[in-house]
Amino acid sequence: MSETKRITLYGAIDSPFPHRVRLALEEAGATYDIIWISLIYDKPEWYEQKVNVGVGKVPYLVYGGPKLNPGDAPSPETVQVSESLVINEFLADIFPDAHLLPTDPALRAKARLFAQYVDAKFLPAFAGFVFGLGTPVEGLLAAIEGLQRMLPAEGFAVGEWSIADAAAMPLLMRLNQVLELKPSMIKRDAAAQVVEALASPRFARIHKYTADNVARPSMAKTWDRVRLVYSCGELHDAQRRSALVQAAIDAETTKRIERLMKTGKLNSDLTIPVPVQP
Template sequence: MSESERITIYAAEESPFPHRVFVALEEAELPYDIIWIDLCDKPDWYTENVYPTAKVPYLVYGGPKLHPGQSPSPDLPQLGESMVILEFLADTFPKAQLLPSSPFLRAKARLFYKAVEEIFVPALIEVAYKKGPGETLYKALEHIQSLLPPTGFAVGDWSIADAAFWPVYLQAFVLLELKPPTLAPGSEEVLETLQNSPRFARLRTYVEENMTRPSATKRWNTETVKAKMARRLEFVFSGAQKK
C-alpha cells in the first residue's frame, strides 16, 4: 500500500456506522488500517488530535501508517460521517462500482440511503432510546421495504445504498434484545414481528442476501457487537443513574 493510497478508519465495533464503511471497502477490495476507539472511554487524543466530535467512523486518506495517539497531517483528506465517506469512496474509486454508472440509478441509490438516514435511523432512535412505540419502527421499515425492487439489491446491483441500511437494521435487533431502559415494553413482540411476520418478508430476504456476501461478514459479528453494545449501554445508563 503506497502512502498516497493508504486508508485509515477510526472505528468502534458496536457502532453500525463504521460497518457501513468496512463493507464498502471490502466490496471495493481496498486495503485499510483500523484504529479502534473505545466509546466508553474515548481517548483525549482522539478529540484533540484527530476528530473534535469524537464520533466514529472517521477516515484519513493517504500519508504514513498512523498509530493511536498520532495526529494525521492536516494536509491529508479527512472525513467524518459514514454516508459522506461512502460517497467519497464511490467517487474516488469509480472502478469499484460502489454506485451504478447510470445517473438515474445513482439518483435512486441516493434516495434510498436518504430514506435510511432521515426515516429509519430516527425511528430506531425513537423506539430504542425514547420509549417510542414499535409501530414507529414498523412504518419506517415498511417505507424502506417499499423502495426495494421485487428481487435483488436496492438499485439492482449491490451499491453503497445497501451498505447504508443493513448494519443499522441489525443494530435494531441488538438493541431490542438488550432492552435498554429507554425501550418501551413489548420489545419481544417487535422482534417477533420483524423476524417472522409476512409484513416484512421482502425486507428479510433482502438483508439475508446482503449477509451472504463476504464483505458483510468480514467485520460484522453479531455476538461481538452485542457484547460491546451491552457494555456501552451499561456505561451510559449507570452514569445517568449516578447524576
C-alpha cells in the first residue's frame, strides 16, 4: 500500500481495546476519524448489520473509501480489520516509517510475546479482579509481576516504544482508574492492598514504565484521566488539559459497573453471574 488512505476507527470511550489502536494511530501521526459506539446500553443495530457484521465488537478499522458517518456501511473495496492486536500489526505495516514494531526480528518476536502475555495472563487477572470474578489480590499482583519481568532495565517493552506497549497500557491505566473509583464489587481492603503493593519497591520497574508511557503525547491525546497511582506528580501541565474527557471516561465506567452489579451485563454482548456484594 503505497499511499495512506482514509482511516475510520469504531471505538468505545471506556474500552481498553480501541484505546490500543488510538495509541498506535497517534504514534504513527495518522489522520483518522472515530465513530463512537456505546457498550453500556444496546449497540445501534446498524453497527452489527452494516459494519462489523454478525460480531458487533469494537475496535473495528476501515482503511480506504469515503468519509463514513454513523449508520453508513463501509464500501466493500475498503480494507476492514478487527481485533486490536491485529489492527495494530496492520498499522505497523502501513506506517513503516513510524517504527510501531522494531525492524530487528528478535525484538519483533519479543514485542509479540509481550502483547500475547498481556492478553493471555494479565487481562484475565485484571478482569477477574475488577469485575469481582474471583481473582485474589496476589493473583492480580503475580500477573503484573510477570509483565514487569518481561521489561528491559530501561525504556519500553522492547526498548523503543512499540505496539507492545499499546497492548498493555490501556489495561494498566484502567486498573488505576478502578482502584480510584472503588466500585462496590472490590473489597476495600483488597483495593488498598493492591494500591500499597503497586507503590512499593516490588513494582518499581512497572511504576517507571507506566510513568514513561504516560509522559508520551500519544497517551495525553487518548487518555486524559490524569489522576494516576503510578505516576502521581510526574505529569506535565500540557497533559492536564481535558477534565471533561476524564469525567466522561469515569462516568462511562461507573455506569458500566452499576449495570454489572444489577444485571450481570458486562457489555452489550457479554453477561456474567451478578457479582456478590462484598
